[in-house]
Amino acid sequence: MTEQKSPHDLPDASGLTIGILGGTGDQGKGLALRFAMAGHEVIIGSRKADRAQEAADDLRSVVAGLPVRGAENAAAATAADIVIIAVPWEGHRPTLESLRPELAGKIVVDCVNPLGFEKGKGAFALPVEEGSAAEQAAAVLTDSRVVAAFHHVSAKLLLDPSVESMDLDVLVLGNDREATDLVQALAGRIPGMRGIYGGRLHNAHQVEAFTANLISINRRYKAHAGLRVTDV
């Protein structure tokens, strides 16, 4: 029964400083807001420090006194205990390649969804040579501990401070049990969210790609859909 782990047996993730690269986009900014609201020190990273600081100032205008600041990506990575990658797919590989030293030894949480859009077809999964964005991150960041998570969070709900609780489970994938446990615990820091182990990195592709289905679901039902895992 050593494999069994209920969501309640997770390590303590409070006190972690979180860097969010690509934190000026909606998904990154939304996560920054929620982690800062949960009391984490958050550093929004961007290619340009002033754009990162602008995003942080935006969030501090939503909730005064939030522990969030902006920095250039490299500085954000260096200062953080755990780093979330929320850059657009186009910038994924070059961003990671440029930050290998700063990300070495750290837990890196990839939440990038490689998706395309076409009129009449909607969203669809793009092919990724390595299999998935997360596997690409693992291939580039050989000295980091790569975990995949936070693919399905609705940026709109995250960024709406009137939404007190997020109604979804965050699927956390990775090959390093200690790292996935910590990221599961981190997901649980946001009210309503639960971090659920979702498999190893070789099964990350379909979790990333499923975001295209959520976009279809949202369109059909005028919803901000998330997933819950039953019987867990």
Add this chain to the structure above:
Amino acid sequence: MTEQKSPHDLPDASGLTIGILGGTGDQGKGLALRFAMAGHEVIIGSRKADRAQEAADDLRSVVAGLPVRGAENAAAATAADIVIIAVPWEGHRPTLESLRPELAGKIVVDCVNPLGFEKGKGAFALPVEEGSAAEQAAAVLTDSRVVAAFHHVSAKLLLDPSVESMDLDVLVLGNDREATDLVQALAGRIPGMRGIYGGRLHNAHQVEAFTANLISINRRYKAHAGLRVTDV
């Protein structure tokens, strides 16, 4: 708002006769049991009529008087209003190719998950030339209306008559709105299940592949996990 459709606005699926090809396997047999329990006439299809009849007899020994019988695949397809494909992935393409005339004009519901298993790696998605099992079905069955659904149902729970209600949403994918609506309604005939539109067929791959993640989740949590879609 014409796009909006709540799960309550669906057509009436009661009275449909259901053929289940590959219905001697656990997934097909489990669906046969549940649809028959819901009052549908069910025909289990198999390559050999006597194996199909055996499976039907099995189910009638679980619940006496169930409206389920067995037949050769072609006869099951012909007699049914709607046909579920639950064959093993290896037999998927040849089975469909051999039944093109019998399946013409019908709604064909593909619930096949193309998965591989390796020691130490667990379950993983197999590459499919057409993109997914459902797209392969659509490519072979050009005169049928192909829908993808029922990928994530737990055969074990379906086959356990002490389980009164299934705690999961069935993602229903397809390019034909009338067909997906009917299959959503059909999913709703099983207590606890809800049929939720999940996108077009080009997004079926990740839904099929996600079954590998559910296998990992089940292993980690000693569960029979399913998915629920929130905010719908």
